[in-house]
Every structure is written in C-alpha cells, then in structure tokens.
Amino acid sequence: MKVVCAGGGPAGLYLAILLKRLNPSHDITVHERNPEGSTYGWGVTYWRGLLDRLQEHDPDSARAIADASVRWSEGVAHVRGLSTRHHGDEGFGIGRHRLLGLLADRARALGVRLEYESELTEPPAGADLVVAADGVHSALRARHADAFGTEISAGRNHYIWLGTTKVFDAFTFAFTETAHGWIWAYGYGCGDGHSTCVVECAPETFTGLGLDRTDEAEGRALLERLFADVLDGHRLIGRPGAGWLTFRTLTNRTWHSGNLVLLGDAAHTTHYSIGAGTTLALEDAMCLADALHSHAGLSEALAAYERRRMPELLSAQSAARYSARWYENLPRYIDLPPHRMFALLGQRHSPLLPYVPPQVYYGLDKAAGQLEALRRFKRWLGPRAAGALHARSAPRRG
Template identity: 45%
Template sequence: MKIVCIGAGPAGLYFAISAKLRDAGHEITVVERDPPGATYGWGVVYWDDLLDALYINDRESAQRVRAASTVWQEQVVAIHGQRAYLNGYGYSVNRATLLDVLAQRATDLGVDVQYERTAEDLAEFDDADLVVVADGANSRTRQRMADEFGTQLDQGDNPYLWLGTTRMFDKFTFGFEQTPQGWVWFHAYPSAAGVSTFIVECQERTWRALGFDEFDDAATTRLLEEVFDEHLAGHALISSARGKPASWQRFTQVYNQTWRHDNAVLVGDAAHTTHFTIGSGTRLAMIDAVVLAEKLQEHEQLDHALKEYDGEGHAAMRVVQAAARTSMAWFENVDRYTDRNAVDFCYAMSSRSGLQPPWRYQAHRLAQNRAAREALRLSATGLRWWRARRRGESWKQAAATHP
C-alpha cells in the first residue's frame, strides 16, 4: 500500500513506524512543513499505560523513549505559602527528543521522512492509497475539508504560555500566586537534563490587567519571573525553544463527527484534542497510530479498516474528552476555590473530574503526613519497578530516573 502521512509529530511518525512493522511492503512517506527539530513546546508527560503499549508495539523505539525520559514522583500544589501533596508518579520527555527518536526509527525502517515540504492540496497525493492527516490541532488539511469531517472547534477562555526554566523540578508542581490583578498559576515538571517545562495560565481578565496582551517576549518573561520568584528560586524562565519565542495560546478543543473521508483519515490532535491539564495528548496520538495500523493489518479492504478505526476511536474518546472539558472548566473558574487552604484546594483540584467516595478525602488528608507520604512513595516506586520488569526492562533501566 502507498501511504502518505501529513505531519511529522508523534501521531504521524508513530503510525509510519507501526504500519511498517506490520507490513514492510508498505511504501510510506511522511511530509512535514517545518525543518527537522522545529517543535513548539518543551516536555510532554506520560504514564506506564503508554509505555506498556509502546513496548508491546515496538520495543526498540520504546527503549529509546524510556532512556530519554525522566521519572517524577508525587504532585505538589503550592498556594497561600502552603504545600499539599498527591501520591503517584509519571514520566516526562523533551518533545524535540521524542520526535528525533521517532523520526530516526521511522527512517531506519525505510520510511521516507521529508521535511520543509508543505501539503497544500490532497490532489498532489492522488496516487496514494491512504492519506493520514496528522498535522495537529490546527491542521490545515482538516480545515480545508471541515465540512467533510464535520469539524467543530471551540476555544478555551484561559490564555496559557508554554515556557522552560533552568529550575529542575523533581515533582509535578502546581504553583498558584495571587497578584493585585488576579490569580496566575503554573504547571511544571522536568523535561530534559537541566531544564523543566513551565506552563503558565491565568484567566482572561487577569491576563489583560497585567498587560500581557501588550508586553513583548522579554517583558512577559521578566514579569512572570517576579510573580513566581519564590518557586523559581532565582532561576530563569526560557521563552525561546530552538530559536522561536513562545506565544500566548488559548486551548483549541477539536471535535470531528467523522475521522475519515474517502481515503483520508485523521489521527492525533487533528482528530481530537484533550486539555493539557489531563496530560493525555501524546498518549492518545500514539495510541491512534497503533490502532490505525492494526486495523489496516486486520482488514483487506481499506474502507472497512477506516470505518472500524473511526467507530472504535470515537467511542473511546467520549469519556476522555468529557473529562478534559471538565478539567479545563475547573481551571477557568479556579478563583471559586482559592479561598481554601492548600490541602482542601489540592483535593478540589484532584477530584475535579467527578464525585468522589467520602473516604477519599480522609485518605488525602492522611497522605499529607510525612511518614504516610514516604510509605506511599516507596509503594509507588515498587509498583513502577514491577511494571518496568514486567514489560522487560533491565534492573538498571527500571531504576533509572533521569536520562
């Protein structure tokens, strides 16, 4: 089969890898309008469920991704000069490194990855049996075919800015600071050696009152360093990622009534988005890639494969997108909860996706005790090692917490 993937993000590259592994005879080309290494943002987070799936699907690229990843344990919420904790762990990897790993693996398998090539019209791929549209939430290809896909776009209310910092956070950290103009907060986590991802968010009225709608890049960074001085501990914020300064965004919710039209199919953020506060975008993009490759292998007729991929994908996304919308709405109305102490605020944030059993609040309060937290950390570490060994990582790999 002759396949063209538009977009060299996690979805496009990992689909190319997954399809090639299932049928080396596929002729696959990935076209990307940006040059190699050009990517927005710093690090992405993921959990064991994705790593398990990657090891099953392609052990070699999974090992490279894991080797480049950092482990963080616990989440901490800082507000009113107090701190509260949530148990658990996760992984983070620099987005540029992730794309480098996937691009190299795809190339090694015989995929033709072409950078700085713009896909202006699907007509230029008339000789392809399948066109995989993987060019992100702002997909130009999908925009040109919005009626065919039944595209619906909604924009979130809160402006956010994706930065880096030289401060190394060893926990997934949420920090909330009150200014005279309103609340400003960040989500931070390690993403590479010596660098952490630092996502700033606030409400629209606060953003304008602070002057961010008029400030240039330097003034924006300078003010944010002042607001978050205590959290940054003297470290700098970094705006420029591979030469391109960060810009304020508003999250775009993408929904499509169908992910397929003729021989074109949507994957990843081109098909659906989930708010960054639930940390699922990269996982969902790569799972899309695996599922689509599996359907192509299972069905001789392309139409049957795409129909099944579309139906199962929509069913799986309903719950996830509902949780993401709820999470986004919680942060858009965060000032309803900021009068609470850190422990109660942290509980409200952690339970934002739905009702919780009564015992969960008591367990949350118990987890603030240092001895209890230490026991929970040891338990989480044991669980992480067990899952790592189960998927076949060596003892050294399982114990590694930094690249």
C-alpha cells in the same frame, strides 16, 4: 500500500513505524512542514500505561523513549506561601524535541522516507492512503472541513508554554495571587536539565497584568517575578513566536473521507491540563495501524478505526472538559486549606464536583476513600478469612 502522511509529529511518525513493522513492503512517506529538529513547546507527559502499550507495539522505540524520560511519583502544590506534597502514580516527562528525534530515527531505520520543509495541502495523486496528522491547524482537514464536520470552540483562559532550567523533582503546581486575580503554573521535568512550565490565568488577570501589551521578554520577566519562589532564581525560556494562546477544543463528526483519514490533534484535542495529548495521539496511531492490518479493504479499516477509537476517547474528553472548568472556576477552591485544595485539584475531572460545595465534596470523597480502603482490605483477606472472621464474631447459640 502507498501511504502519504502529512505531519511529522508523534502521531504521524509512530503510525509510519507501526505500519512498516507490520508490513515492510509498505511505501511510506512522511511530510513535515517545519525544518528537521524544530518543534513547538517543551516537554510532554505520559504515564506507565502508555509505556506498556509502546512496549507491546514496538519494543525498540519504547526502550529508547523510556531511557530518555525523567520520572516522578509525587505532586506538590504551592499556594500563599504554603506547600503540600502528595505521593501518586509514576509519571514520565520527555522533551518534545527528543521524542520526535527518537521516533524519526526509528522510522528511518525501518525504511520510512521523511521529507522536511514539505507541506501537503491537498491529498497527493497515486497514494492509497493519505493521513492528516498535521495538528489542530491541519491544512488537509481544513480543505475538507465540510466532509469531516469540524467544530472548534475556544477556551476562556490564556496560557503560555515555556521552559526553564529549574529542574522540578515532582509535578509542581504554583498559584500566585495578584491585584488582578490568580495566575498559576504547571511545572515538570523533561530532561537535559530543563523543565516545562505552562502558565495560565483568567482573561481579567491577563489584561490587568498587562500581559496583552508586553513583548515576550518583558512578559517572561514579569512571570519570573511572580513565580520566583518556585523558580529559585532560574529563568523562564521562550521560543520565537510562541506567545499567549487560548486553548482550542476541536472535534470532528467523522475521521475519514475517501482515502483521507485524521490522526491525533487533527482529529481531536483535549485540554492540556490533563497531560494526555501525546498519549492519545500515539494511541490513535496504534488503533489505526491495527485496523489497517486487520481489514483487507481500506474503507472497512478506516470505518473500524473510527468505530473503535471514538468511544475510547469519550472519558478523556470528558475529563479534559471538567479539568479546564476547574481552573476557570479557581476562586471556588483556592481559599480551602492547601491540602484540601490539592485534593480537589486531583478530583477536577469529576462531573459532580462543580455542583457540590467544595468542603462537602472533600468530606464525601475522604469518606469514600476510607470505604474503598476497607473494601480493599476485605478483598485482601479473601472469602475464607472473611468468613472465619464472621464466624468468630457471630453470637453463639444454645
């Protein structure tokens, strides 16, 4: 099969790797519009579950990614001079530049052709399969938007994706109050002595602070002052042309048309606050590769990919919507004691939280956690031990 992929991001590169591993005779070319070694953003996050799935699909690239990643198992929130720290699941961070380099090296080693500074705007003739993995601004998808049923909605808040030489030892949240409202940052290590620092604020704070009028250097200097306590004197680092954005949620009615199929952010986006974009893109590639390998006909394979993958995304898409809404309604939660606010930050994916008073929700969630701990203890005891306890405590007869 001759496969042409537009987009040399994680989704496109990983699909090429998987298809070559499944059938080395596939003729695969990946076209990337940007020069090799250039990328937007800083680090990306993922969790143990993705690493396990990478190991199942290609142990070599999984091992390389794991070795290049930093790890954390705690989260910390800073608000009004107070801090609270919680232990959680193991998380991983890796520089996007490093991730793409590892995937590109693996793809080349398997015989994939990589063409940089080469943009596809139309499906090329002679290809059996054309993959649009060229992101939210996909040129291939845009040319055929009616066929895919593309819908895009803009979020309310403004955000900017920066780097810093401050190496965070935990996934860090920092909330700063200004005369124009709250502004906050998410920080996490991504290797090579750097961390990612995403800063977000409401529109009125954005304009009130003058961030809509300052140049990039002035804007970063202002943010450094606002987050001086967590940056510990370290600078914020930008990339040329990487300014403030509003998040664009993209969906498509269908992901394939003829021999053209959508992958990763070209097919769907989820709000960055759940840290799942790269994971979902790589899982798309796994699903599409499995479908192509399992079905003899291309149309059947693409239909199977869409039929399986779309429902799998529903929970993540729902979580992302509620997570974005939590931050858009930050004043509702910010006056809680820090440990309670942080607890509800961890519950921001809940569809119930927006409709229950925060203090009430916190109490209910804490009570439910205690009940769950009791249920886990009873499961650990097992049916025989539980039965024995019941027999000892039952009233004696006769």
